[in-house]
Amino acid sequence: MSRISCAAVCAAPTLGYVSDYDYDLVVIGSGPGGQKAAIAAAKLGKRVAIVDRLEMVGGSCLHTGTIPSKTLREAVLYLTGMSQRELYGASYRVKQEITVADLLSRTRHVIDREVQVVRAQLQRNHVTLIAGTARFVEPHVIAVKGSGQSEQARVSAGAVVVATGSRPARPAQVDFDEARVLDSDEILQLEEIPSSLVVVGAGVIGIEYASVFAALGTRVTVVEQRDRMLEFCDPEIVESLKFHLRDLAVTFRFGEKVVDVVVSDRATVTTLVSGKRILADAVMYSAGRQGLTDDLGLENAGLAADERGRLQVDEHYRTDVDHIYAVGDVIGFPALAATSMDQGRLAAYHAFGEPVRELAELRPIGIYTIPEISYCGATEAELTSAAVPYEVGTARYRELARGQIAGDSHGMLKLLVSTVDRRLLGVHLFGTGATDLVHIGQAVMGCGGSVDYLVDAVFNHPTLSEVYKIAALDATNKIRALERFGD
Numbered sequence: 001m002s003r004i005s006c007a008a009v010c011a012a013p014t015l016g017y018v019s020d021y022d023y024d025l026v027v028i029g030s031g032p033g034g035q036k037a038a039i040a041a042a043k044l045g046k047r048v049a050i051v052d053r054l055e056m057v058g059g060s061c062l063h064t065g066t067i068p069s070k071t072l073r074e075a076v077l078y079l080t081g082m083s084q085r086e087l088y089g090a091s092y093r094v095k096q097e098i099t100v101a102d103l104l105s106r107t108r109h110v111i112d113r114e115v116q117v118v119r120a121q122l123q124r125n126h127v128t129l130i131a132g133t134a135r136f137v138e139p140h141v142i143a144v145k146g147s148g149q150s151e152q153a154r155v156s157a158g159a160v161v162v163a164t165g166s167r168p169a170r171p172a173q174v175d176f177d178e179a180r181v182l183d184s185d186e187i188l189q190l191e192e193i194p195s196s197l198v199v200v201g202a203g204v205i206g207i208e209y210a211s212v213f214a215a216l217g218t219r220v221t222v223v224e225q226r227d228r229m230l231e232f233c234d235p236e237i238v239e240s241l242k243f244h245l246r247d248l249a250v251t252f253r254f255g256e257k258v259v260d261v262v263v264s265d266r267a268t269v270t271t272l273v274s275g276k277r278i279l280a281d282a283v284m285y286s287a288g289r290q291g292l293t294d295d296l297g298l299e300n301a302g303l304a305a306d307e308r309g310r311l312q313v314d315e316h317y318r319t320d321v322d323h324i325y326a327v328g329d330v331i332g333f334p335a336l337a338a339t340s341m342d343q344g345r346l347a348a349y350h351a352f353g354e355p356v357r358e359l360a361e362l363r364p365i366g367i368y369t370i371p372e373i374s375y376c377g378a379t380e381a382e383l384t385s386a387a388v389p390y391e392v393g394t395a396r397y398r399e400l401a402r403g404q405i406a407g408d409s410h411g412m413l414k415l416l417v418s419t420v421d422r423r424l425l426g427v428h429l430f431g432t433g434a435t436d437l438v439h440i441g442q443a444v445m446g447c448g449g450s451v452d453y454l455v456d457a458v459f460n461h462p463t464l465s466e467v468y469k470i471a472a473l474d475a476t477n478k479i480r481a482l483e484r485f486g487d
């Protein structure tokens with residue numbers, strides 16, 4: 001175990017209190033939640049340490065989750081030539097035989113660069129990085145074990161932020177062999193691209209990976225116990241995604257549950273409750289995640305996790321023990337890198353009495369399937385059940401010059417607009433750049449803007465952003481027609 005000290009380590013607290021503890025704050029876990037908690041406290045002049053295994057600096061977000069999966073997607077889009085096929089024809093490829101090495105070299109490069117960024121940020125904010133695995137021995141005392149499993153350090157802390165993240169849930173009856181039967185954290189270790197793959201669980205992780213492998217030419221079967229997938233999204237957009245995935249030879253088995261997976265050195269057979277058997281090169285489980293609290297010694301801190309390893313917190317991310325906070329995946333929903341970062345920052349502010357504003361309620365969802373999906377605000381189903389009258393404005397990328405230039409004819413935007421006061425209530429996107437474009441709608445809605453702003457604003461041409469203007473015109477044309485009918 002090593003302790004990587006930073007220049008001018010341990011700046012004295014500036015807020016007028018002197019602590020007997022080694023650190024004012026110790027953060028356990030260096031993922032997005034932990035990083036932002038540590039830096040926020042350091043910016044307040046606190047003495048901060050963050051504990052994680054050296055090879056995990058940046059968290060599972062950086063090593064097995066968000067960043068590698070998004071980089072893999074980008075590599076697949078580029079090498080398969082998929083996003084250019086509308087322009088150059090169905091047989092267009094940048095590389096004929098794509099190997100795991102081709103894909104992983106890009107992923108490795110991005111991870112290495114990002115680790116450097118995280119370490120540099122911690123260093124320049126004078127956060128001490130303690131390498132190892134942390135465990136509570138007392139509510140204010142944390143023992144750190146190195147790779148040899150022996151205790152290497154003991155540190156005391158005025159406040160603690162637990163940001164230990166999550167791991168994939170693994171059903172006990174399935175024999176994960178790290179070669180053909182894998183969970184979603186292990187999928188990046190595949191030695192070759194499978195020609196067929198069973199994905200168990202059609203949550204966000206399952207569907208993102210299903211679309212990446214389908215784009216690579218793998219025959220994918222998705223098994224999902226519920227009757228539908230991504231039920232929180234706009235059903236029309238989910239239908240469009242399913243259409244695209246089926247077109248890439250994805251088979252969906254909804255309302256089906258896996259009972260058994262048998263593996264040999266050549267293949268796997270997945271058996272469903274209905275009796276169906278699916279032969280495939282590999283199986284990936286993406287059937288939910290479990291908070292990482294098993295070995296944290298929570299009992300020594302006066303805490304307990306629920307059956308899914310999660311810690312309960314109040315609105316300030318404080319656990320039942322006043323000086324211990326928890327953020328990120330370890331507190332469960334929404335379990336996103338996006339939200340974990342802000343939770344970390346807010347927890348640190350609260351711990352040191354810094355005034356905070358609550359996070360804006362309006363939060364975007366981004367799903368990096370191929371094509372991607374993103375939305376913000378209300379869905380049609382929510383507005384209908386709340387009896388809020390609205391009109392829909394729709395625009396398709398194929399109507400945009402930029403859509404033609406980019407070779408995306410299937411992309412679309414749906415705007416949901418109040419017919420009472422013309423406020424924007426929801427935006428739903430499908431296609432190229434959806435996860436970026438959503439922020440235009442988010443900003444307008446966040447400022448209480450109306451559809452008229454989008455009609456009157458001048459947009460750069462040719463851009464995909466113009467999709468907002470066309471959808472806004474569509475919505476206002478419909479509203480006007482109805483109003484005229486009313487007169």
Ligand SMILES: Cc1cc2nc3c(=O)[nH]c(=O)nc-3n(C[C@H](O)[C@H](O)[C@H](O)COP(=O)(O)OP(=O)(O)OC[C@H]3O[C@@H](n4cnc5c(N)ncnc54)[C@H](O)[C@@H]3O)c2cc1C
Pocket residue numbers: 028029030031032033034051052053056057058059060061062064065066067069070132133134135163164165166184205292295296327328329330335336337338339340366368
């Ligand atoms: C495949 C996949 C794709 C995803 N895609 C997205 C996406 O596109 N957008 C998005 O917003 N979110 C996405 N997520 C979710 C996102 O990755 C997580 O929400 C985020 O990483 C949670 O951050 P965290 O701070 O809770 O910690 P994590 O990133 O989970 O990191 C926790 C860290 O704590 C460390 N740790 C654990 N126990 C200890 C201990 N006892 N001592 C010391 N250190 C410890 C671990 O080593 C790890 O480094 C994805 C997740 C997966 C799995």
Ligand SMILES: NC(=O)c1ccc[n+]([C@@H]2O[C@H](COP(=O)([O-])OP(=O)(O)OC[C@H]3O[C@@H](n4cnc5c(N)ncnc54)[C@H](O)[C@@H]3O)[C@@H](O)[C@H]2O)c1
Pocket residue numbers: 200201202203204205206208223224225226256257258286287288289334335336366367368
């Ligand atoms: N783009 C993003 O924002 C992004 C990307 C990936 C992951 N994430 C986050 O990661 C978290 C975990 O995602 P996830 O997809 O693993 O979990 P999930 O809980 O969302 O989905 C798991 C799915 O597996 C199904 N399932 C469970 N057991 C099954 C069985 N035996 N047979 C068939 N189906 C089964 C469940 O019904 C469920 O639909 C989510 O909270 C998500 O927000 C976010």
